[in-house]
Amino acid sequence: MHEFSIAINIIDIVTDAAESQGAKKVNEIELEIGDLSGVVYEAMEMAMESAVSGTWLENTNITITRIKGKAKCSQCGKMFSIDNLFDQCPECGAFNPVIQSGKELKVKSLQVE
Amino acid sequence: MCGTCGCGQSDESYKIIKPGEEEHSHHYHHHHDHTHDDEMHSHEHKHAYAHRHDHDDHGHTHEHSHGADDHSHQHAHGHAHSREIIVEQNALQKNDLLAERNRGYFEAKGVLAINLVSSPGSGKTTLLEKTIQLTKDQINLYVIEGDQQTMQDANRINNAGAPVVQINTGNGCHLDATMVSKACKQLNIDKKGILIIENVGNLVCPSLFDLGEAKRVVIMSVTEGDDKPLKYPTMFETSDICVINKIDLLPYVDFDVEKSKEFASRINPNLKFFEVSAKSEEGLADWVDWLKNELKLVG
Ligand SMILES: Nc1nc2c(ncn2[C@@H]2O[C@H](COP(=O)(O)OP(=O)(O)OP(=O)(O)O)[C@@H](O)[C@H]2O)c(=O)[nH]1
Ligand SMILES: [Mg+2]
Ligand SMILES: [Zn+2]
Ligand SMILES: [Zn+2]
Ligand SMILES: [Zn+2]
Ligand SMILES: [Zn+2]
Ligand SMILES: [Zn+2]
Numbered sequence: 001m002h003e004f005s006i007a008i009n010i011i012d013i014v015t016d017a018a019e020s021q022g023a024k025k026v027n028e029i030e031l032e033i034g035d036l037s038g039v040v041y042e043a044m045e046m047a048m049e050s051a052v053s054g055t056w057l058e059n060t061n062i063t064i065t066r067i068k069g070k071a072k073c074s075q076c077g078k079m080f081s082i083d084n085l086f087d088q089c090p091e092c093g094a095f096n097p098v099i100q101s102g103k104e105l106k107v108k109s110l111q112v113e
Numbered sequence: 114m115c116g117t118c119g120c121g122q123s124d125e126s127y128k129i130i131k132p133g134e135e136e137h138s139h140h141y142h143h144h145h146d147h148t149h150d151d152e153m154h155s156h157e158h159k160h161a162y163a164h165r166h167d168h169d170d171h172g173h174t175h176e177h178s179h180g181a182d183d184h185s186h187q188h189a190h191g192h193a194h195s196r197e198i199i200v201e202q203n204a205l206q207k208n209d210l211l212a213e214r215n216r217g218y219f220e221a222k223g224v225l226a227i228n229l230v231s232s233p234g235s236g237k238t239t240l241l242e243k244t245i246q247l248t249k250d251q252i253n254l255y256v257i258e259g260d261q262q263t264m265q266d267a268n269r270i271n272n273a274g275a276p277v278v279q280i281n282t283g284n285g286c287h288l289d290a291t292m293v294s295k296a297c298k299q300l301n302i303d304k305k306g307i308l309i310i311e312n313v314g315n316l317v318c319p320s321l322f323d324l325g326e327a328k329r330v331v332i333m334s335v336t337e338g339d340d341k342p343l344k345y346p347t348m349f350e351t352s353d354i355c356v357i358n359k360i361d362l363l364p365y366v367d368f369d370v371e372k373s374k375e376f377a378s379r380i381n382p383n384l385k386f387f388e389v390s391a392k393s394e395e396g397l398a399d400w401v402d403w404l405k406n407e408l409k410l411v412g
Contacts, residue, residue: 002286002287002317006205009207010204012207023198038321038347086346096379105321107201111197113194
């Protein structure tokens, strides 16, 4: 469950950001998780819930935006949506496209008081 | 709760131990030491924090009811209203920074650091034992062993004759850059050479955690399916070398070496392959040559 240790990292980022801005309370944490990030979305949701429980972020809303995979064919240049790293170009059949999005594993923003 | 110091944490605690020095094991974990002086109301209940207020005078008094609790009450909110902080940080940024620091340390010491990953039992420790034997008196080899529990692998490496420290990750399913940096301090790397870090046997979690290595080496053994690369793409995407181990067993299993390479190359066209048997030592000469050559490049 590497999702749990990623969640711990996220909590530290949130805490540092909130404290450095003098926030007393975090109402919302906004995360972005890409489909190709190597993290399972549902596992990440659960990990965040269990990681915040008992901390000062216990009642914070956690919003995770899921980012779909998009890639550009390195041979013919076609843009296409990609579900797996081994998907091939629907136009010319080439492998190893250049990933444009879907790798995100990011703390976007916070709503604080 | 953490059994070693009773501090209330579990998942993130780990130990670093040297063979023969088990009684001095070092115990670490992630601690949260923030104090939060709370607002004016200090009653015990859970807020759903959905209350946003439409006015601009701060330090107001107002009445509202709190989610599940069926009491309503009056209290003063000293809070300013919700404001946004833009963070835009990679969730693994801290690990990535520490990994860069490790990388600098290795470069300064003239050390070639290798992160060795595979499923449990693919032959990481056996390959290490043989590599130590085959390079003795030619290369200074240092080893960091990562396992959830036991000193077994560190003891095997110690018997093979290389300096080693064991990291026991407990519930943790991968090593991270902090653990490696702490283990290095105990390893006393004083000569140029190769540091091989045997990660926890797992093809998923270690893929996201940079340790500061120069090269990542993934092992797959022929007793596993030849579709491993398709099932664990991130690990093959982030590796530089793929060692196909246990080729002595090829006559007895349905493993198609060419197919497995083709699958892996779909994900990572730059992967370089070695086909070996850590048991019979077939193919190990090429592996050792590669190590020697990479060490030269470190300068
Ligand atoms: N036939 C055969 N067996 C091997 C070979 N390499 C390793 N083994 C056997 O595979 C088993 C597991 O080997 P290890 O080296 O302990 O594997 P590991 O990857 O270090 O395992 P963990 O640390 O538990 O993840 C042992 O019984 C080894 O003897 C090989 O090339 N051929
Ligand atoms: Mg091992
Ligand atoms: Zn894991
Ligand atoms: Zn194409
Ligand atoms: Zn403890
Ligand atoms: Zn914290
Ligand atoms: Zn209130």
